[in-house]
Amino acid sequence: MSQTTTLPTSTPLGDVAKLIDGGDMDCGSGLLLLITRAMRRLEAGDVLAIRSAEASVVTDLPVWAELVGHEVADHLAETTAGPWWFSVRKDGARAVDDAQPDAGTVFSIGDRTPVGHRLWAYTNFDCNLACLYCCAESSPKADARRLDPDVMRPLFAEFREQGGKELLLTGGEPFMHPQLGEIVDAAAGLERTILTNAMIFGRGRRRELLESIDRDVVMQVSLDSATPEIHDKMRGAGSWTRALDGIALANSLGFRVKIAATRFDEDPEGVRELHERLDAEGIAAEDRVIRPVAAEGFADGGIHVSIDSLEPEPVITADGAWWHPVAVTNPHMRIADAPLDLEEIFGVVRDTLKVQDAASAAGREVFRCA
């Protein structure tokens, strides 16, 4: 595990403005995000010290520094097997900054949403289900870690002011958050989507909450298969039937309903059957997402993800920000700590993309998979 610290500025390489202990992180995972974030807080000419126990950093860090225009001022090894120390001087003239235009990257596939247009938010981490592949490690017993509407109100206002367009609220099960309505209202003016398993808003207080939500809010419901077998195997007995009931209710109340299926394999026949089922439910073709399981959280299989393989989809939680919503239990994908600073979150993402683009343009390999 690694950490950023403001502790001793005195290091074996002399006094520095800031020290990062990168632990065993490599440049292709959390270390790059840590360094990028720290560099944004330094002035030109300031020196950042980095201590690392990861051998690949000895090769990768100087390459990174050259790409982004910083200078590795000094380095030493505590032993031949590490850990290693580096001091890096920030070069304000060449270092990446927000004035540079965004560019494409070859490290990822798919379209990139312009950084700053879309924001994800984990409203809470508790859930009525405990799905076998849950990337957020949510369950009825999970620490709720709820977003505070009073904290979100100014943050969403700032997001709108700086050009934000789209907010996706996920969890956990968002309808477990007693103040979900306040959070949704705080984001008025944005394109809002709530990701839900649609199982708990059928009656009582949560039914009232559902009915009170603006009808321009989209409900994205999880439904993994055309019949109960696969869905219930992953999500729990009876969950498929209740999800369909929830879809019908949301539809009847006038919400646009999207469907997201999570699957371990391609299974063309199963996908075809799911599409037929969604045709019967009146779900438009453009409102269907079929995605692979990510090897994150509870999942014991699935697609390996890293900042190199995933286009950034910045996500905030009660206690920090991450690169992508499928990786909020992965310390290598962490962007920021609470209290959340939206400018820093998007700034770190932009800076990281620029480093990736610079590496791509130079034809150099900097980012190793964790």
Ligand code: SF4
């Ligand atoms: S995958 Fe979704 S529905 Fe399942 S436990 Fe996680 S948050 Fe809850």
